[in-house]
Amino acid sequence: MTDPDQLLEALDPDQRAVAEQLTGPVCVLAGAGTGKTRAVTYRIAHGVHSGVYNPQTVLAVTFTARAAGEMRTRLRDLGVPGVQARTFHAAALRQLSYFWPSAIGGGVPRIMEHKAPLIGEAAGRLGLSVDRLAIRDLAAEVEWAKVSLVTADDYPRAAAATDRSGVAGFDPTTIARLLSVYEDAKTDRNVIDFEDVLLLTVGILAERADVAERVRRQYRHFVVDEFQDVSPLQHRLLELWLGGRDDLCVVGDAAQTIYSFTGATPRYLTDFSRRYPEATVVRLVRDYRSTPQVVSLANSVLAGAGRFRSAASVELQAQRPSGPAVRFVAHDDDEAEASAVAARAAELIRSGVPAAEIAVLYRTNGQSEAYEQALSRAGIGYLVRGGERFFSRKEVRDAVVLLRGAVRSQGETPLPDAVRDVLTSAGWAPEAPAARGAVRERWESLNALVQLADDLYAARQADMGELVAELTERAAAQHAPTVDGVTLASFHAAKGLEWDAVFLVGVSDGLLPISMAETEDAVAEERRLLYVGITRAREHLELSFARSRNAGGRGTRRPSRFLDGIWPSDERPARRRRxxxxxxxxxxxxxxxxxxxxxxxxxxxxxxxxxxxxxxxxxxxxxxxxxxxxxxxxxxxxxxxxxxxxxxxxxxxxxxxxxxxxxxxxxxxxxxxxxxx
Missing domain, CATH: 1.10.150.80 (HRDC domain)
Known part of the structure; x- marks a missing residue:
């Protein structure tokens, strides 16, 4: 049995304050890199080891499958394997699947993987002319309406209140009709969408007191991470889980609110103390992730928010030793910027920084192609975050089958050696292939499995059966292991991740803030997006932009306005002055x-x-x-x-x-x- 007091010795004073407050309500305002996951997992472990919690009655809710998988791993390593750590959707789907037969009857309808086909059908029924891009925008608007608890009847009023008119070129009344016809089309095919998982669970819990009571008997202690990203629909589900109780610990950072366009709102975090006047509020400000140079830049960018800076955000205090200066680089054109970033990445790799610890982050996905080409020319492997899911890749599926078949034949062979033996037959080799493209990507997928085996063996002397169980759990949660290669990702996709070296590219007005950010609130969110990008870096950080799009073009771009007073030289557009x-x-x-x-x-x-x-x-x-x-x-x-x-x-x-x-x-x-x- 783990000594609860000894367990807490691994925490700093603020983290320990979180872990010692075992009953809610608790609000943790946690800056980037301050160890929030560590604090809440130790809180749960402390509660279990001290006898205050039964692990089966704790539900920890995160926003990504990866974060949920990481939390489960940490809890298991702390001797608390029975706690449920899931995303809102995973937790709701589990409950919906369990209670549907008795509450509704029959089986849960099939969940659509994509909305686009039915959005297109609904538009056709209404005689609307839509192309692929319009369907994508309309699907996003359907999602926003549903997570915001906005019905078809309420949509025109809600759209006017939130300045959402003109989506995909259609007026709010037309989109309201589309919302209604889309729901009819789903009913006709007996399917539900991703948001319906939450809506239907909310409906059952609200209408069936017996079902709600069973859920509340099961779960008594709640932890919600990334609380600044909660939508009205998710918050309604949380309220039904709680049923008037207040044993709730929320963790968030208003400075990392970057998903308001999807219906997320920080108001539940910022208003937490008003909703629960007796709540304990703890601020985590010690940044263990980044060097003082990175932290200073992050604080300066956030300070520029002025009146748009939330009282629920924190000013970070760097805990790491001093590191290299942040680099600010202006390039002549986009191609020159991409080539220079690839060359600098190669330099870092030669100096000992692993490729998997380097990321290139950009505002829009359309910027990735130039960096894919530049890295390929430089002979550097890369992966584009947001591409094909790791566990959906054919080589990964085949490898898992081989590993499962080797469980009984492992014998006394250590796990790392056994996995290498098995995956050699699938095409893995100790050295990466010189070829690029699909050949290299296949090797990187298999090598990620090899590295995972090494990590599990080092952590707990795991055997082949435990590796297969880990892979099964990760596949269910889409918690992919690290793939060796430079990461290319948008600022939004990088949320929750970190690397030793980060390149923030295209940091010019028009891209950051993006030209579509026309309101003060939208521009403020773009500033927070830059803050998120900066705080992904542990040690090396470079910000760059190109003065012109094309070689030889007029250099009319200037650095992002968020870097006014920070960028070390005047890079305003060259103009003829007389x-x-x-x-x-x-x-x-x-x-x-x-x-x-x-x-x-x-x-x-x-x-x-x-x-x-x-x-x-x-x-x-x-x-x-x-x-x-x-x-x-x-x-x-x-x-x-x-x-x-x-x-x-x-x-x-x-x-x-x-x-x-x-x-x-x-x-x-x-x-x-x-x-x-």
């Missing part, structure tokens, strides 16, 4: 402190310090010293004069322009409506 403006810009780029008016410079520094303090962010993120020097030398009196100075972009001008001019004038006032006209 006369006084051109001379002023040239002068500003070569100024020193001796050129500045000392009194104006001192006033500017005092103003900057006060502004930074009010925003709770580093002073340099407001304005660099070089920009203060330029202002103090030029002593602008109008907005146009201020706008041409180095370091004053549109965002800075809008945020601070009037205040800067007032400081220069030393009148304590603000610019009048006629100034700058």
């Amino acid at each position: 006369g006084k403006a051109a001379r002023a810009e040239a002068l500003a780029s070569s100024l020193t402190l001796e050129d500045a008016d000392p009194e104006v410079f001192d006033r500017l520094r005092t103003w900057r310090a006060a502004t930074a303090q009010s925003l709770d962010r580093p002073a340099f993120t407001v304005l660099h010293d070089s920009t203060l020097v330029a202002i103090a030398a030029a002593r602008p009196t109008h907005m146009r004069q201020l706008a041409i100075l180095r370091g004053i972009g549109p965002t800075k001008l809008e945020a601070y322009g009037a205040e800067i001019l007032a400081v220069v004038r030393d009148d304590g006032g603000s610019e009048g409506p006629g100034d700058g006209a």
